[in-house]
Amino acid sequence: MSGKWGGKCWKPTMLDRDSKKWLKDTVKGLVKFDEPMSRHTSFKVGVSADAFVAPQSLKELKTIVKWAWENDLEYMVIGDGTNLLVKDCGIRGIVLVLTRGFKDILTKDDSKDIKEGDVKVSVMAGCRLQALCRYAIEKGFKGMNFALGIPGSVGGAVAMNAGTSAGTMGKVLDMVKVVMPTGREKEIKKPEINFSYRKLTWGKEVKRFYPKKPIIVESRFCLTKGDPIKIKKEADDIVKCRREKQPQDSLSAGCFFKNPLSGKTAGELIEMAGLKGKRIGGAKISEIHANFIVNCGRASASDIFTLKESVQEKVSEMFNIDLEPEVKIVG
Numbered sequence: 001m002s003g004k005w006g007g008k009c010w011k012p013t014m015l016d017r018d019s020k021k022w023l024k025d026t027v028k029g030l031v032k033f034d035e036p037m038s039r040h041t042s043f044k045v046g047v048s049a050d051a052f053v054a055p056q057s058l059k060e061l062k063t064i065v066k067w068a069w070e071n072d073l074e075y076m077v078i079g080d081g082t083n084l085l086v087k088d089c090g091i092r093g094i095v096l097v098l099t100r101g102f103k104d105i106l107t108k109d110d111s112k113d114i115k116e117g118d119v120k121v122s123v124m125a126g127c128r129l130q131a132l133c134r135y136a137i138e139k140g141f142k143g144m145n146f147a148l149g150i151p152g153s154v155g156g157a158v159a160m161n162a163g164t165s166a167g168t169m170g171k172v173l174d175m176v177k178v179v180m181p182t183g184r185e186k187e188i189k190k191p192e193i194n195f196s197y198r199k200l201t202w203g204k205e206v207k208r209f210y211p212k213k214p215i216i217v218e219s220r221f222c223l224t225k226g227d228p229i230k231i232k233k234e235a236d237d238i239v240k241c242r243r244e245k246q247p248q249d250s251l252s253a254g255c256f257f258k259n260p261l262s263g264k265t266a267g268e269l270i271e272m273a274g275l276k277g278k279r280i281g282g283a284k285i286s287e288i289h290a291n292f293i294v295n296c297g298r299a300s301a302s303d304i305f306t307l308k309e310s311v312q313e314k315v316s317e318m319f320n321i322d323l324e325p326e327v328k329i330v331g
Helices: 017-026 058-070 129-139 154-159 204-209 228-245 266-272 301-319
Strands: 030-036 048-054 075-078 084-086 091-097 105-108 118-124 173-179 185-189 193-196 199-202 215-225 251-255 283-285 292-295 328-330
Touching (some): 058 091, 118 129
Parallel strands (some): 048 091, 075 091, 084 328
């Protein structure tokens, strides 16, 4: 049983002694038990995960996923933990992190299905999104500048259809490779994926066979060859604008709430509600950008969650708008 969010909570571990031994004996990559998630999220909050596992190869990942599936063990995948709030109860089951062994970027522009001037770039899920953006700039490829300044890994960015007003991951995606819950590898083309605002859902053919979500291990993007000087100039302007309008040195998970489909942005609504600078415990609404909740140094996950609820209640009361978190809340 577990307590309320703000109080003490306890849930039994899902991993017995045999399960822990299997992980230790099988995985050549990193394996840690009762690992504090505060070490792996940009908020720097969150209690432990039963197991924290960083496989070093695709073969190893497939072995772990198949074993977990067959033994009815829960698992979840995280990237850089930049869009994640882990509850004070921690995470039961296995946390898989792909930022250690899945970082390669490969350009392929000699295929027959590529139009003149286009280029296809395949990226492993653990590659940081900013590394992909820098790669595209250096190569003179147009299409990725919209993502400059968005933290996290490529796999995570695709999974949440990360983006800005200038573009989204879904717009440039061509295909993904995934590991299914059975451990089988599969290619899924863009027409089989449904993209919406900050969300990806799988098509019927995928959902029909597997109740658990596939794990994205590689994404292929269709970019366009352009003028490297112009692309670099545009990139510099975007980065400068972001630095002026968003908190840069604070512990946060980026924009906390999704923008409503029409009208004012979440940040504008929060500011109009007079909530800039509002603080609960160690969590505070940024005075630079109202859609950022920041950890002032000693926040708990409960502080952040309580502040989130306070913002939602005030905005709903004043504007009759229900703000939905963009940050993934787990545990």
